[in-house]
Amino acid sequence: MEGKTVKSSQTTITELMIPSYANFGGKVHGGILLGLMDKVAYVVASKHSGDYCVTVSVDGVEFKEPVEVGDLISLAASINYVGNSSMIIGIRITSLKPKTGEEKHTNSCYFTMVAKDENGKVTTVPQLILEEEIEVRRFCDAKKLRALRFEIKKMLNREVKDLTFDEMKTMISENRCLIKI
16 A cells, blocks of 8 residues: 555635524534534545545644634644554644634644445555654654543543542542532
């Protein structure tokens, strides 16, 4: 299987934010933005793998700036890492107010996608050809992110599940919750 460059699958999607996307406060629903992020991640992953891809995880979604009706949202996505069948896609979202030209970075995040064949079986993806220093840095960052995600999962499975009920009550005793069991 021949490798593919980062540039060969980079994608930017721009979409107008319309009134039906807004919440009661007049801001665009986070779910609308997540849907657009999922779409652009799929495009990048499928262009790289040549296969159908599914979302496995989403990391680092933090809405830094509100998005408003009338804004043009651009989602720039790039493949940062490949494993055997998984790919980590970095996405940077910016909003543009067409009337004023004001542009702001609203958020960045990472989608992990897995390639599947026509039978739904996980399939191997092409190697990633890194041609620029920033691509090497992003690959390393994504590799660290992947390792941290596995550590967090392992920690939660091991540490929290092994606690007794009394230990859990002690652990949360100074938090803003009431246990009524």
